[in-house]
Structure formats: structure tokens, C-alpha cells
Amino acid sequence: MKKPDKKIKKELTIAQKISRRNFISFAAFTVLAAGAFEGWRWLYKSPDEITGITGEAHKPLRKALNQTELFFRKVFSNKHLVKTYPKSMAARHVRVNSDIGVEAKNKFDPATWKLQVIKTGGEVLQVTLPDLMALPKTEIIYDFKCVEGWDQISHWGGVKFSDFIRHYKLDDYAKMQYVGMETPDKRYYVGIDMPGAMHPQTLLAYEVNDKLLPLEHGAPLRLIIPVKYGIKNLKRIGSITFSNTRPRDYWAEEGYDYYSGL
Amino acid sequence: MWVPSLCFKGLPPGGNYVSMKAIKEKHSLAMRWCHWVNFPILTIMIWSGMLIYWANDEYSITIFGHTFFRFFPDWFYNTLQIPHRLSEGMAFHFLFMWFFTLNGILYILYTAISGEWRELVPKRNSFKEAWQVLLHDLHLRKAAPPQNKYNAAQRIAYTAIIIMGIGSVITGMAIYKPVQFYYLTWLCGGYHFARILHFVLTLGYVFFFVVHIVQVVLAGWGNFSSAISGFEVVNENPVPVIDTTNEDEKAG
Numbered sequence: 456m457k458k459p460d461k462k463i464k465k466e467l468t469i470a471q472k473i474s475r476r477n478f479i480s481f482a483a484f485t486v487l488a489a490g491a492f493e494g495w496r497w498l499y500k501s502p503d504e505i506t507g508i509t510g511e512a513h514k515p516l517r518k519a520l521n522q523t524e525l526f527f528r529k530v531f532s533n534k535h536l537v538k539t540y541p542k543s544m545a546a547r548h549v550r551v552n553s554d555i556g557v558e559a560k561n562k563f564d565p566a567t568w569k570l571q572v573i574k575t576g577g578e579v580l581q582v583t584l585p586d587l588m589a590l591p592k593t594e595i596i597y598d599f600k601c602v603e604g605w606d607q608i609s610h611w612g613g614v615k616f617s618d619f620i621r622h623y624k625l626d627d628y629a630k631m632q633y634v635g636m637e638t639p640d641k642r643y644y645v646g647i648d649m650p651g652a653m654h655p656q657t658l659l660a661y662e663v664n665d666k667l668l669p670l671e672h673g674a675p676l677r678l679i680i681p682v683k684y685g686i687k688n689l690k691r692i693g694s695i696t697f698s699n700t701r702p703r704d705y706w707a708e709e710g711y712d713y714y715s716g717l
Numbered sequence: 718m719w720v721p722s723l724c725f726k727g728l729p730p731g732g733n734y735v736s737m738k739a740i741k742e743k744h745s746l747a748m749r750w751c752h753w754v755n756f757p758i759l760t761i762m763i764w765s766g767m768l769i770y771w772a773n774d775e776y777s778i779t780i781f782g783h784t785f786f787r788f789f790p791d792w793f794y795n796t797l798q799i800p801h802r803l804s805e806g807m808a809f810h811f812l813f814m815w816f817f818t819l820n821g822i823l824y825i826l827y828t829a830i831s832g833e834w835r836e837l838v839p840k841r842n843s844f845k846e847a848w849q850v851l852l853h854d855l856h857l858r859k860a861a862p863p864q865n866k867y868n869a870a871q872r873i874a875y876t877a878i879i880i881m882g883i884g885s886v887i888t889g890m891a892i893y894k895p896v897q898f899y900y901l902t903w904l905c906g907g908y909h910f911a912r913i914l915h916f917v918l919t920l921g922y923v924f925f926f927v928v929h930i931v932q933v934v935l936a937g938w939g940n941f942s943s944a945i946s947g948f949e950v951v952n953e954n955p956v957p958v959i960d961t962t963n964e965d966e967k968a969g
Contacts, residue, residue, distance in 0.1 A: 469737075469738050469739060469740065470738065472740060473738070473740060473948075473950055476740070476946055476947075476948065477942070477946050480945050480946040480947065481945060481946065484753070484945045487753075488753075491757055495757070495761075511804065512804065512805070512808050513805075513808065515812075516805075516808035516809065516812060517808070519808070519811065519812040520808055520811060520812075523811055523812075523815075527894060527897065530894070530897045530898075531897060532897070535896050535897050535899060536896070536899070537895070537896045537899070538895075538899060538902070538903075538907075598895075598907075598908055598909075600895065600908065601773070602772075602803070602807075603772035603773045603803065604769065604770065604772055604773030604775075604912065605773045605775070606908055606909060681896065682896050706804075709804060710804035710805060710808070711804045711807070712807065712808075712811070716894070716896075716897075717894055717895055717896045717897070
């Protein structure tokens, strides 16, 4: 029904303007919402990566984790130290959260243990516990943080990884990008980026609460690396390797961030 | 004599004179964009946050040794398929944190630069007025205090939610990189407390969401529609009260 109207034809009436703007905005909203939903579905259903050095994560999410690491690497500094606490605040009973690679049923004698540092050309540097204990000792009482979300103030003693490198003249190896560490039975293994390993608070620890490590805490030698989550703090270090490619990492294969830096 | 109905033709058609509809701009495009983008992002952040929280679900409401509620009961976890998805939760959380933060920065920049913050941040009398708004909403008070775009309670709530968003980013960074951002962790009262704050803020969002939805439903379609279209349809007949209010506002 046309009503005689004196207005110019091209000028829209208020009612027309209202319905036109409503149509455009609601249509745009619907399209964007559908797009967002499809985008989410694509991401949620995106296939997992093929397990190599890392595994079990949706492909795009792994990419995002790696990119995010590259960003936060820029703020990493040896001057950023984990907060330390007085000895009185250290837990008496240090939590044991995992026994992968140090299972009690597998016989292991710390007395016959030697740390194997794998050098280029197949040369192996063997280091005993007394060797390590002869080096300057560093202690740290800090809040150990687990990827699960718990944290506990604990007291560790050992050799700074950077002191160890200098003492054994491994400086050229420390110019490489990664350190790999594995348990003697090779069931647990971690890859650590060199800046994290050389951080002044990273220890090759042989003591907890002023006593030699018990087996369940990784006797005779474990990694204490406060700039990483607990999953990187390998117990019972059997071997150390250096490389410019990422060494294999137990939890990175299980969908966790390879770097897991704090 | 018969009186033809044509006699009435000369009279103005009633409708147009009784109420003249007009478009009143309400929400800018940037504001609508940030609002609606935030909704799915925050949903994903809360969901992935729960996947993470499950791995160490230590929080409960305990008063004088009596636990009233544990976050979360098993039926809740199982219904939402939360258990044993920590690594997946972290991967989602650490991707969508970027979008959450960027969207928040965009919103704050826009609100600050455009001057729209004037409609948003509480005024000196907002806290007193918000009480009156609450009483009005609960049907305990007849008149609502005069308002512009947002009433006093909205000003407080919408500003608080932005501050909470900033709080989530800061507490999040404090627990994400507690060594690199040690000063943030310190600011949040330490790693342990920062995690609690991060969790409580999330409870705050859920609470906000519930109230928000109830209010949106009560406010009706026109109000909801404006959050998508940007405008509201108003009657333009001069109503003296509104005019006075507008001039007062302008003068103030």
C-alpha cells in the first residue's frame, strides 16, 4: 500500500532506516557468530601433530605454544631470579609426585653410578659423585612449581650447572642450543634450552634438606631448574648430551609445552 | 444528509502525531565488537582454565573447619568432561590468552580515546545512586535515579568487570612466568595467592554473567537488540522531563 508522501523518494523513512540497520547488523552478527563457531570447531577437531620431539597436541595449538615461547624468550634474563626463602620455610617432607625412571622395583645402586657426559666424537666424560661434591656447593630454597598447579618451598643443594660446565671446560658445548638429560634406564628424559640450563639458579643437586638425596628424589643426582616446571627437573641423571636440535622430552611427547618455562 | 467519511480526510492521521519513532545511537561499533568477541574468548578461557585447575583442585569454601563447597564436585567434572586434560587445557589457555588480552587492550584504548569512558566510569554519586538503582530493580523503590547511557549500578559493574579483566591478565602472568615477571608475582602476594586470585576472579565473571543475563532479559528486546545494532528506537515526542534531564547533563 502506497501512501501519498511528500518526502523525496530517495530519503528513507525512519521505519525503513530502522529495519535496514537492524537487518544489516543482525545479518553481520549471525555471519560472524557462525564463522566464529566454525573456526572453533575447526580448531577443536584439528588433528594432533605427528609425534616426533613433541606429540599429542592439536597441530595449531602446538604451533601456538612454540610461537608463544619465542615471544616470552625475549623477556628471559639471567638477572630474573626465582624468589628464595629462609631455611625455616622449607618443607620437611618434600613431595614425591612421580617415579618415572626411578621406580623402586628396578634395582639401582647409587654407589656404582657415574654421570656420563656425552661429548662429540663418542668421547664420554665420566663424573662421580665425590667429583661433583668437590666443586663449589650452591644451595637454594625456593618454591618448586608443578605443572599440575601445586607448589612447595623446598631446600636443595648441589653444583650450579654453569659451574659444572666451566669446571669441566665444556664451554664450547654450552654454546649449543640445548641440553638433553636422561635417566640411566632412559625411561625419563628432558630437553632443556641452554639459557635455562645456564641460568645461575640451575643446579645439579645431590642434597635435599642438607642430606644426600633419597632414591625417590632422584639419588644420587637430579636436576633442579627453578626457571622450569617440575616436569623438567629430571631425577637420577644418567647422561647429559648437547645439541643444536631439541633433545627428546618425555612430557613434550605427551602434549605439554616443550619449554615449560617459568 | 449523509456524512461521508471523506469529511475526515482532512484530519491528520493519528499515529504519526502520537508517537514519532526515532533512532537513538547507543553502542559504538568498537564497543559491540569487543563485547561480542570477548564472550566466546572468555568462555574458552574459563573452560580451559577448568581443565588446568582439575589437576590440582584444592580450593573449597571452608568456614570454621566445615567445608560447604568443594571446587568442583565430581558430577560437575564428569558432565563437562574435564578430567585428565591438563596439557590440552594449557595449550588452549595459552593461545586464547593472547586474544583475551588484545581484545581488552583494544577496548580500553578505544574507550579512553573516544571519550566513551565518561559514560562508563562511576561518578562521585554513583555509589550512592547504585543503591537506589538496586532498590528500584528489586521493586523496593519506585523511582530510579535519572541516568544517561548507563545507570550508576551499571557504571560500577561495567567498570569493575574491566578492572577484573586487567586483574586476570596480571594474576595470569604472575603464575604463568613467576620468575620472569617476579615483580607481578610479588604484586599479587606471591605465586600461591596469585593462583587463588586468578581463580576468584573467574568466579567473579561467572557471577557477573548470571546477573548480566538476568538484567538483559528483564530489560527487554529493545535493549538487547541495541547491543547488536548499536541503536535504540525511541519516541521523539518532546517530553519535558527528558529535556530537562538532557540539559542538566549537558550543563554538568
